[in-house]
Amino acid sequence: MTDYLMNTWYMGGWGHEITDQPISRRLLGVNTMFYRKTDGSVVALRDRCPHRFAPLSKGKIINDQVQCPYDGLVFDSTGQCVANPITSDTRIPEAVRVQRFPVLEQANIVWFWPGDPARCDSALIPQFPYLADVENYKHVYGLTPVKAHFEIETDNLMDLSHVDMLHPAFAGAFNKSSKYTAGRNGNTVFSHWHTTNTRNTAFLEYGPFPTHGAPVDQWLEMYWQPPGAMFLEVIVTKTGEPRSAGYSTKNVHILTPETEHSTNYFWSGALNSEDQVPLEVFREGFNNAFEFEDKPMIEAVAAEMGEETNLLAMKPLLLRSDGGSVLARRVLAELIARERSEDAGSAVAAE
Structure with a gap:
């Protein structure tokens, strides 16, 4: 099995590919979902609902949040579950979340960091300024x-x-x-x-x-x-x-x-x-x-x-x-x- 370098930046897509509609891409063996918020920033989440593992990219983006197409759980751009439409209980455990990847966009390239978020270092991003x-x-x-x-x-x-x-x-x-x-x-x-x-x-x-x-x-x-x-x-x-x-x-x-x-x-x-x-x-x-x-x-x-x-x-x-x-x-x-x-x-x- 391949041993990937994890604490580094990988390219997830071209900036022009990412819109307000989610796209899914398999990266380092993990299905990853990208979408663009109304403020223009890009979100990268694991493309898997923690409940039944449905692909979130097949769901809807509503007010910068993604709704699971299977059971309606709603996750914000940090990956935290913020709504469960099938229960009146508003208390959602902190543990109910989707993995979020640090992401940066430079010169039409969307980079994501698959490793430890605490070690994320923007200085490690390869520079191609002429693309901009x-x-x-x-x-x-x-x-x-x-x-x-x-x-x-x-x-x-x-x-x-x-x-x-x-x-x-x-x-x-x-x-x-x-x-x-x-x-x-x-x-x-x-x-x-x-x-x-x-x-x-x-x-x-x-x-x-x-x-x-x-x-x-x-x-x-x-x-x-x-x-x-x-x-x-x-x-x-x-x-x-x-x-x-x-x-x-x-x-x-x-x-x-x-x-x-x-x-x-x-x-x-x-x-x-x-x-x-x-x-x-x-x-x-x-x-x-x-x-x-x-x-x-x-x-x-x-x-x-x-x-x-x-x-x-x-x-x-x-x-x-x-x-x-x-x-x-x-x-x-x-x-x-x-x-x-x-x-x-x-x-x-x-x-």
């Missing part, structure tokens, strides 16, 4: 469900050497001159590629950066933050021109486990505001890459691994380009081990 910059960027957003452990998807994103094989529209990013570097700064892992004098990708040639056959220099720079938030910047220039003169695309990839063997893969891409590429064409290019090219391969890998979720435990052949993905796995394992040690220490102290 609608003046200089126009954004596309997506969610791709993948039937694989979320670290298998992390491996895919941290090792972009598969691009030329799986993604024809983005092919051309690599040649014999390609240089790869990976490393760690604190808990952040980077995985970078730099290629000179290569052909432009079809995505850029027929989109925001046409070079009309002239070769390009390209940088692919991926950064990972635990447990599964990644930022990719792609920079391309005509060969020999300075990097600062290049065209840049910014992309966010965030993975939240659905279960031990499935993942919620949230993704976003951005065009510069002056780019003439239709946003729908841009979105379809991303969706095609993640839904119809990456996803089948990742799910095939997961199926071959069977019940095993730790790739390294199967002693795979490791290439130099695996440096970033291996580092990300090791950092996450360290953090989980430290958290479990702290939890054990706290339990002993409480005895």
Whole structure:
């Protein structure tokens, strides 16, 4: 069974997905309900009534409170039961409540904290401020469900050497001159590629950066933050021109486990505001890459691994380009081990 890092932030959804009508999403094996209050704030509750375990998301939101669709119990935004319509007894025990998760919304991302609420730390939220910059960027957003452990998807994103094989529209990013570097700064892992004098990708040639056959220099720079938030910047220039003169695309990839063997893969891409590429064409290019090219391969890998979720435990052949993905796995394992040690220490102290 997967041992998740608990005292951290996971993505629950895009801000524009959350309205005054409840939605349910399975996150870390737990059905979780989100809805937006009249003041605009987001609520995250366990999607299970404590009485008969009915999904609260199938109920009604009334005055910022949720009513169970089965027996009518009403819970406020803190999870406390505040009304029982089938009895005149107004005394409702404090224990009659639904688990509430701390939640914060930043730059159109709704983050939730599944661990100890007393340890909730907003400083740990990964920062993607450009997502909130609608003046200089126009954004596309997506969610791709993948039937694989979320670290298998992390491996895919941290090792972009598969691009030329799986993604024809983005092919051309690599040649014999390609240089790869990976490393760690604190808990952040980077995985970078730099290629000179290569052909432009079809995505850029027929989109925001046409070079009309002239070769390009390209940088692919991926950064990972635990447990599964990644930022990719792609920079391309005509060969020999300075990097600062290049065209840049910014992309966010965030993975939240659905279960031990499935993942919620949230993704976003951005065009510069002056780019003439239709946003729908841009979105379809991303969706095609993640839904119809990456996803089948990742799910095939997961199926071959069977019940095993730790790739390294199967002693795979490791290439130099695996440096970033291996580092990300090791950092996450360290953090989980430290958290479990702290939890054990706290339990002993409480005895």
